[in-house]
Amino acid sequence: MMENSIAWILLFPLFGAVLSSLLGMANRKVCWPIGVLSALGAFGAGIMTLIRVIDSPDHMVVYLFGGWTLDSFPRGVGIEFRADLLAILITLIVLGVGLCVAIYSKLPVEQETPEKEGFFYPLFLLQITGLAGICLTGDAFNLYVLIEVAALTGYGLIAMGSKRAAAATFNYVILGTIGASLYLLGVGYLYIKTGTLNMVGINEFIGATEGLKESPTMQVAFVLICLGILIKMAFFPLHAWLPNAYCHAPTATSCLLAPLVTKVMIYVMIRMVLTVFGVDFSFESTLWSSVLPWLVVIAIVSAAVMALAQREIKRMLTYLIVAEVGYMVGGVWIYNYYGMVGSIFHIISDACMTLCLFLGAGLILRKCKTTRFDGLRGLFSKMPLTMTGFFVGGFSIIGLPPTCGFFSKWYLITGAMVAERWEYMVALLFSTMVMVVLFFRLIERIHLAVNESGENLGKGHGDLGLTKEQTRFSEGPLTMLVPLLSAAAVVLAIGIYNQEFVDLIEIFLDPFDLPGEPLSK
Amino acid sequence: MFEDGLIFLNELFLERLNYVIYVVLLLIGLHAMIAKNNFIKKLIGMSIFQTAIILFYVSIGVKEGATIPIYLPEHDPHGEQAYATGGPEALTVEQVTSYANPLPHVLMLTAIVVGVATLGLALALCQKIYQGYGTVEEDELMAKLEKEDASSRKPKTHPAGKSSSKPEVSSRAKRSGTNSVGKTTAPQAKKSSGARKTKAPVKKATRKSDQKKGDSK
Amino acid sequence: MKNTSLIPVVLVGFLLFYASTDFPEWGDPQSPASSSPVSSHFIAKTGVDTEVPNMVTAVLADYRGFDTMLETVVVFIAGMAVLAILRNFSRKKPVKRGHEVSVEPDLIVTNTVRLVVPVIQIFSFYVLAHGHVSPGGGFQGGVLMGASFILIALSWDLERALTRFPINRCMVVAALGILLYAGIGVLSMALGGEFLDYAELEKVLPVSREMARYHAMLGVEIGVGFTVTAIMFALYANLSSRGRLEGGL
Incomplete structure (x- = not known):
């Protein structure tokens, strides 16, 4: 069991999926417990593997x-x-996100996709299998298969909802297939030049062979792989599939996909840059590294502006995801030690805070039947716990100190300063400003009695100008509230114990010799 | 200069014809996926695109003077030779060059299966879109979606603030100069009747495409 | 729109042509892909490692068996997703199909199919089981088997094929196929090896380590065949009837 813990990370959700599809035909009620149990098992196997990784020399x-x-x-x-x-x-x-959403999904699935539990949970669990496999695999082609596992389950999960969701998914299918196929083509180019598909094997071959770094095939392979992954991660000009797909998806689906898919793809990019192509090749032998930082600036600024234009929470959050993708891609491509630390740390913290926000938005949608801004007045007195959880995520996106978002942004900005990428720093600060506006506008709606046109309707001191019935305490159900609050607790905990995480990331980055690394190490 | 160009063309089109053909196929597929208006045509483009990549991989596996990667009788682990020597033996370097590389073929089996899965799912999406909106043309669908989004954007009466929402609605309606009640019902009625009308002629087309897909399987 | 979409196409085309001038010689046995230690190992040692004469099968089901398991999972996902997208539980009442004219199944067609279907099915078993020594295997056999059911649905109607192979049974068979594949992997894990390390099955099979791999590969291929058969037919049944599972084309 112990030495096979990595395999069990994938096998728990895989068997869970098969079992829930088999038993789900007889009785739909068993799907949810199977889903939660197998997500829990996978999480346990993951913890075990983490302990083994830390213990190994x-x-x-x-x-x-x-x-x-x-x-x-x-x-x-x-x-x-x-x-x-x-x-x-x-x-x-x-x-962890999978476990949280598995618990959370019980009521939204029953409500939004009735009688489809027997399809939802298998696809849900296989999505976790695919995403976890993408993180762990050391084989470039296996990565493609896992990307497709994650993508196909994603299409199914999104399109399961309304007909509007199906229309949005079609774009996702087309763009997602272009992305995955470009990646596959890039792997083919690597294979024709190196004769192996193993990531470490490819890296060793590139290092050992003279003149391979300058060969056009390798350059094009790099561009194709990057392009494919950028489409998959919804980098700004290629982001067209994301807002509609995530906005119209059923609640539980968007809670699972929004925090994970884009971040896992950024992980794939870091993996490709560091492990497969190597730092020298990626940053110094290609044109890419001088073009991409400027694209990042455009991406961050325009995604932030588009988020500002939205009048609905879920839609606004999807554009925030696009902006955050810009942060992380920028952190990688400014080619700096701190930028890379910040980028990796931001993957972790962004997944947690996006989870918080989407779980909160799901609860709001369930209680208020709308996520439009003008339907949220006085919501704090109605569901204080939910709104606290939601705003912990929101503050983390802005980057207020005790939350994890502050620390990851801190590293990103430090990286930008050390690498003297002022344009990236300005873009980061600008989008931070925009997010302050976004969330304080929400706070105004939710805590104060201000209506759409800015008039103050209440008398102040907690009087929101609403009747007693409208502000009566009425929280969401426990299976939805507990995941939200634990996600919020995790956001705070990662913020407080940020040094531990950064230490682990620094141990990982040690062999890569990025510029700007502190000399004391 | 001219000579060089000829040599280059010769090299490109005669010795690497497969690579040229795969690029052309890939571009046709990519263009269809991006530019075509009809969803089914987009999917046909997707198939061409994926097939082009398969052609590329299979071209990697080509080896001059090699046969298919199945052991000839004299190398068969269960053949007479193996029994005579007491078990199968590893091939020598010269023998290895006489077999094609099996790896690209295996990879492409995977890619083909993934392609079939994606195509099936995308066709199901097309059918759901057609059921919902009565069209599989991108521009018509976009127009319908915009209309739908606009109607859902109108403020509804929400639980937190009935008293305040009413004047808001009426002020909006006044600004646009129409009666809010009439506006909400009219486009819906129009849509449903329009959908019914358009359904009949297009149905044949999708049935045809279904047939095609059934045949190809 | 049409013209702007040409820009990415031209850019990608330029990149690809630029790279293809740099590829190794056409069919060069010394190219990295053909001469790498990995592919040489596959060609030289497949017989020694697994005793399977067909290297493609050995690479597919054993060396890269994990890929193939996920590939089977992809097929399963496609079936699940199509059912989830198209099936509509809320509207149970039959939809009136005014435009469809019911025609009696043609005598010649049905009788030909009656003759052909058993042959196709037996051939599919042959392709599946003979995948070790000739081109073939689980996917090919499964597709043939699925095609035989699709042929029944085409020549009579969907209901007739569905009485032979109901959609629920499809999903059970598909799930069992994956269960068989992953189960063999877990069994070899329980016997002390890694996941999908078929050689460990020698402890329960009365054969050598190499022949254990040989036999386990057959089991795995049967699992793949199950899943592919069921999902191919499920895809056809759902797509041809828009999820209503009646009437069909």
Whole structure:
């Protein structure tokens, strides 16, 4: 059990999916418990793997499927899972979010997609399998298959809802397929030049072969892979699929997909840059590294402005995701130690805070039947716990100190200053400003008695100008409230214990020799 | 200069014809996926796109003078040779060059299956869109979606603040100069009747496309 | 719109042509892909490692067996997702189909199908089981088997095919296929190996380690065949009737 813990991370949700589809035909009621239990099992296996990774001398656990061990077979014959610190941290985030949403999903699924539990939970669990596998795999082609597992389950989960959701999903299918196919093509280009699909094998081959770094095939392979992943992560000019798909998806689906899919794709980019192509090749041999930081600036600014234009919470959050993707991509491409730390840390914190916000938005939608801004007046006195959880996420997005968002943004800005990328820093600060406006506008609506046109309707001191019935305490159900509050607690906990996380990330980044690394190490 | 160009063209089109063809196919597919208006045409483009990538991978696996990657009788682990020597033996380097590389073929089996899965799912989406909106043309669908989004954007009466929402609605209605009640009902009625009208002729087309897909399987 | 979409197409085309001038010689046996230690190992040692004459099958089901398991899962997901998208539980009453004319199934067609279907099914078993020594395997066999049911649905109507293979049974069979595949993997894990390390099955099978791999691959292929058969038919049944599972084309 212990030495196979990596395999169990994927096997728990896989078996859970098969079982819930089998038993779900007989009785739909058993789907939810199976879903929660297998998500819990996977999370346990993830914790176990984290302990093993930290305990092992080189902070790495390698698992070879099919027993094709490295000492008696050449590397790349079998499929390899490599859990280093970065991989296992992101996997744990995936599994944690999966567990939270699995618990949360009970009531929204019953309400929004009635009688479809037997389809929802298998797809839900396979989505977790796919995303966790993407984080752990050490094989470039296996990564493609896992990307497709995650993508297809995502299409199914989104389109399961209304007909509007189906219309939005079609764009996602087209763009997602272009993205995944470009990635596949890039892997083919790597294969034609290196003859292996194993990530470490490719990296070793690039390092050992003269002149490979300058070859057009490698350059184009790099561009194709990056382009494919950028489409998949909804980087600004390629983001067209995301807002509609996530906005019209059923609540439980958007809670699972929104925090994870884009972040896992950024993880894939970091993996490609650091592990597969190597730092020298990615940052110094390609044109890409001089173009992308400017695209990032455009991405952050325009996504923030578009978020400002939205009058509905869920839609606003989707544009925030697009802006956050810009932060993280920028943190990677400013080519700096602190930027990379900030980027990785921001993956972790952004997943948690986006989860908070979407869980909160789901609760608001359930209670108020709308997530439009003008329907939220005086909501704080009605559901104080929900709104507290929601605003912990919101403050983290803005970057207020005790939350984790502050620390990750701190590292990103430090990186921008050390690398003297002032344009990136200005974009970060501008979008922070925009997010302050966004969330304080919401606070105004929810806590104070201000209506759409800015008039004050109440008399102050808690009088919102509403009747007693309208402000009566009425919280959401416990299965939805507990995940939200625990997500909010995690956001605060990661913020308070940020040094522990940064230490782990620094151990991971140590061998890569990024510029700007503090000399004391 | 001219000579060089000829050599380049010769190299590109005669010796690497597969690579050229795959790029052309890929571009056709990509263009169809981006530019075509009809969803089914987009999906046809998607199939061409994926097939082009499969062609590329299979081209990687080509090896001059090699046969398919299945052991010839003399190398068969269960053949007479193996029994004579007491078990299968690893092939020598020269023998290895006489078999094609099996890996690209395996990878493409995976890619084909993924392609079929994506296509099936996308066709199901098309049917759901057609059921819901009565069209599989992108521009018509966009117009309908815009109309739907606009009607859902109108402020509804919400639980937190009935007293205040009413004047808001009426002030909006005054600004746009129409009766709010009439506005909400009219487009819906129009839509449903319009959908019914358009349904009949388009139905044949989708039935045809269904048939095609059934045949291709 | 039409013209702006040409820009990315031209850009991608330029990139790809630029790269293809740099590829190794066409069919060069010394190219990295053909001469790498990985592909040489597959060609030289497949017989020794697994005793399977068809290297593609060995690579598919054993060396890269984990890929193939996920691939089967992808097929399963497609079936699940199509059912989830198209099935409408809220509207149970039958939809009137005014435009469809019910025609008696054609005598020649049905009788031909009656003759052909058993042959197709037996051939699909052959393709599945013979995948170790000739081109074939679980996916191909499964698609053939699924095609035989689709043929029944095409020549009579969907209901007739669905009485043979109801949609619920489809999903059960598909799930069982994955369960079989992953179950063999877990069994080899329980016997002390890694996931999908079929060689460990020698402890329960009366054969050598290599032959254990050989037999386990057959089991795995059968699992794949189950899933593919069921999902191919489920996809056809749902897509041809818009999720109503009646009438069909």
